[in-house]
Amino acid sequence: MTTIQRKAVALISGGLDSMLATKVIQEQGIHVEGINFYTGFCVEGHTHAIRKHDADKVKRNNALWVAEQLGIKLHIIDIIEEYKNVVLNPKHGYGQFLNPCLDCKIFMVKKAKEWVDEQGFDFIITGEVIGQRPKSQRKVTMPIIASQSGAEDRLLRPLCAKNLPITLPEREGWVKRELLYDFSGRSRTPQISMAKNFGLNDFAQPAGGCCFLTNEHYSKKLSDLWQAKGKRDYEFDDIMLLKIGRHLRPKPNFKLIIGREEGENLFLEGYRKQFTHLKVISHMSPLVLLDGEPSAQDIELAAQITARYSQGKDSERVEVQITTQSGVSWVMPVVPLAVSEIPQTWYI
Numbered sequence: 001m002t003t004i005q006r007k008a009v010a011l012i013s014g015g016l017d018s019m020l021a022t023k024v025i026q027e028q029g030i031h032v033e034g035i036n037f038y039t040g041f042c043v044e045g046h047t048h049a050i051r052k053h054d055a056d057k058v059k060r061n062n063a064l065w066v067a068e069q070l071g072i073k074l075h076i077i078d079i080i081e082e083y084k085n086v087v088l089n090p091k092h093g094y095g096q097f098l099n100p101c102l103d104c105k106i107f108m109v110k111k112a113k114e115w116v117d118e119q120g121f122d123f124i125i126t127g128e129v130i131g132q133r134p135k136s137q138r139k140v141t142m143p144i145i146a147s148q149s150g151a152e153d154r155l156l157r158p159l160c161a162k163n164l165p166i167t168l169p170e171r172e173g174w175v176k177r178e179l180l181y182d183f184s185g186r187s188r189t190p191q192i193s194m195a196k197n198f199g200l201n202d203f204a205q206p207a208g209g210c211c212f213l214t215n216e217h218y219s220k221k222l223s224d225l226w227q228a229k230g231k232r233d234y235e236f237d238d239i240m241l242l243k244i245g246r247h248l249r250p251k252p253n254f255k256l257i258i259g260r261e262e263g264e265n266l267f268l269e270g271y272r273k274q275f276t277h278l279k280v281i282s283h284m285s286p287l288v289l290l291d292g293e294p295s296a297q298d299i300e301l302a303a304q305i306t307a308r309y310s311q312g313k314d315s316e317r318v319e320v321q322i323t324t325q326s327g328v329s330w331v332m333p334v335v336p337l338a339v340s341e342i343p344q345t346w347y348i
Contacts, residue, residue: 014066
């Protein structure tokens with residue numbers, strides 16, 4: 001008799017848990033491939049590659065790196081447009097900030113289920129652990145994810161399977177339940193120990209997650225964007241720019257995006273033609289994008305703020321070049337604002 005090679009797809013975030021969950025199933029002779037869903041809100045491959053404050057970290061896409069370490073094929077799937085509804089209208093609400101974690105997990109497992117059906121795979125693997133995340137990884141939410149995604153018992157969580165009802169892969173004997181685990185709680189000690197046993201000595205640190213929507217400051221900037229637009233919506237460029245620079249809103253009708261270092265200034269250069277932009281020409285200066293509908297008085301204020309963040313901040317007067325979206329450009333001599341003249345309420 002010929003043994004059928006069972007196949008599973010693993011949701012690969014790039015973190016330790018999904019890496020271990022995949023490894024556990026590989027060890028049982030299952031063919032595993034990975035899926036990484038790109039939402040546009042991921043930290044990796046963008047901010048880490050632009051900013052110097054993470055210079056000590058390896059610049060890599062952790063999902064791709066995990067797939068390479070495990071020797072599996074990784075499918076990176078763009079879900080930016082489809083994911084909008086998850087962010088804007090989460091059925092199960094948000095977490096601490098604007099993170100729709102439960103709806104996000106349901107959506108991604110649902111997409112994985114569609115992929116499994118199309119590709120002829122047998123079941124889905126995730127690295128979820130009961131009690132690890134306050135919004136989505138609780139014992140009460142595990143069946144909600146399985147049910148509302150449509151995956152039902154084709155969804156296997158190898159790291160905490162023994163704490164959950166038996167699944168199809170276990171029932172059919174494709175995987176052995178006794179070789180699965182019963183992890184629970186927020187401690188990562190068991191996972192780190194397991195990684196060492198597997199000979200995995202390099203992996204992404206688990207704290208903080210990889211999604212900007214779990215970040216307080218990013219969530220404030222996204223809320224500010226919605227308020228300024230007068231509606232809850234966003235474009236891809238919106239959410240990319242929210243990741244970069246210092247954001248100030250001196251007035252309701254406009255805000256400034258100020259580059260904080262060379263990498264950010266270079267990134268913002270790509271948006272010069274989409275925004276009115278300012279730069280001090282008499283001294284070294286960051287690039288500043290002006291987003292909104294400013295009056296002539298507002299532009300002068302924006303120039304003074306730009307001067308404040310230049311190397312001419314202590315000068316009596318500096319020259320700021322202002323260029324509109326249509327390419328009209330002029331130079332405005334201004335007195336830089338003092339630190340005390342920039343209220344904390346301007347910072348988003």
